[in-house]
Amino acid sequence: MSAEYIDAAAVLAGDFHPPVPTRGGKRSDGLHLLYPASVNGLVGDPETGKTLIASACAADELYQGGSVLWLDLDHNGPSATLTRFRRYGIPVDVLTDPARFRLAIPEDAPTLLAIIADAATWRPTVSVLDSVGEMLPMFGASSNSADEYTAVNQQTLVKLARLGSAVLGLDHMAKGTDFRAYGAGGTVAKKRAIDGAYLRVTTEGGFAKGIGGRADLSIIKDRHGALREASGPGREPRLAVFSLEDREGAQHWTFDIPAMQANAADDFDALLAQVLAMEPRPSGYRAIKTALGVRDELAQRLNRALRDSAPTAPTAPGAHPVQSPMHRTHCTPPLGGGAGAGAGAPVLEGVES
Template sequence: MSLPVGKNYNEAPWADETDIDYNRYFDIAALLKGELPPSPVPKYGIRDDGHALFYDEQVNFVFGDPEGGKTWLALTAASELLRLGATGRVLVIDLDHNGAAATVTRLLALGADRDALADPERFLYVEPEDRLHATEVVADMAAWKPAIAVVDSMGELLPLFGSSSNSADDFTTVHSRILKPLAKAGACVIVIDHLSKGSDSRTFGAGGTAAKKRAVGGVSLRVRAKDAFTPGKGGSAYLTINKDRHGGLREHCPSGDREPLAGLFELRVFDGGVLEPVIHAPKDGQSAPTDFGISGGDPQRLAEDVATLDALDPPPSSQRDVCARMSWGGNRAAEALRAWRDSRRE
């Protein structure tokens, strides 16, 4: 077969594609002319060896059973920016109805400076009333630019948008409207999440869709109580790596385990209610227990609470609803509501 006359076959095959706007694409050539940027490394939640847990400008997850220390760990990282002499802005989005007073009390106990907490240029706390309120807060953050944004918790954020925790599409929608914009605003986003009661899903990670794990841009840490967190006595918890997208934390942890030990989080209590949070770096060869079973709580009482919620008409809609109708505390209501939702999916 003869080739068409007049065509220059030494030209690149794309030479006549003049309608491509390369400004839409990242300039790799310019990147390679200079020094390649270093791989991301965790910045907040500093261990006692100087290495940290959570990545800046990424979505990080902390998950585990109720009262295992998840919120304490997230607020410990936040308090690093709120102590006397520190700088940086912190946002707390409280969907679990911990309350402003309880949250501020915890931050003060962790060493946060009163002036920093009282300054709206340094610290903001909000309990979104609905999805519009939540999206307006996120829009504000594009200008306010928090260094850390704590979202407590994913289990209440999804229902706020009428979304199911088992739907990948629902989670992706909420992620793109709330979590991703916070990270793009420059925040280390620390999302608190929970475990379901099913053994298979507990082994995999946080309850609900697998899309949660795929969406982790930083690190996902499993938190398991070692010594129960008790008012006036403190407590401790194992921190293990469920996912580390960039490997910056895993690099400084013992190898060999399916979920390497990232540290031991400890709250020490002193006179006057002052707390000293310490994230102990793991030692070579050290690991956490591999039992992913349900920790803490009374299984019989939980089963009774689930049956009580199952009998409600109309069905419970949120943790706030359960607290109001049953006169239960926040932790009991949250645990019972999660177990009830899990039982409805089985």
């Protein structure tokens, strides 16, 4: 039978197994974040660290012996991109080995297509495109047209995925409140076209030069279900907490398991008791969210329960009760370990989206 047809006998015999994530960033329990031979996506607002997170995924792949194609359509520049990987501890001999790493900054559609065609000669295990929003104008395509996006996606990201690469496309969040749940701005076809993992990046404090920062990765879409299975219930469960810290000139990062699964509200009373036992007790839902590592909805519910159960102190006429200041409890994940220790790397000088 021709290769164009699915071998139904093999599937029904149990010889076919759904894809599992085996590429890119590696969570502290060993779970990878990207599916091979698939188009994965990373979406977030500006300054949430998307490029830093994608770089960590690429660096983890290089540390594990894989190969990376980095397509810089955002014009971060060769110096900034290569310096970032050096800060992450990737050796010079890896970055200069064309069998392991290639960086390209295409200026037009024909150049991008030529680079993708050339990828068939060396088959990178991870391909990062930063960003999808910059790619569409190269082809004269509109971000709001499903048909135009689908056509460009088939020529670019899908072709890389068919080479076996775990493709990671970076994109910006939609601006309208009603559309943010779908992910990136523009047509909803962007979400539909994802056949791997579609991850949302959120952060409260952003990333500061010379310091680092933290960001949450949650699952918007998981076509094959392996990441959701490891992340608990809920419409958009948290997958990992990305932490980056500059320590003595070296960049250390981790993809940690969230301290408490984001939507694990099945034992609400236990969570409430945990908050009541904290000293000092978190004040406000943001402090509760930070302390427990839960999502906004659960943190707000816990905060309401605390407020409703708090005794009301009698006050003199005209007097106002004193409000205690907000206390934030930060749970700092362990540093080092794994691939995220870039020994001897220079300090972080800039923050990218």
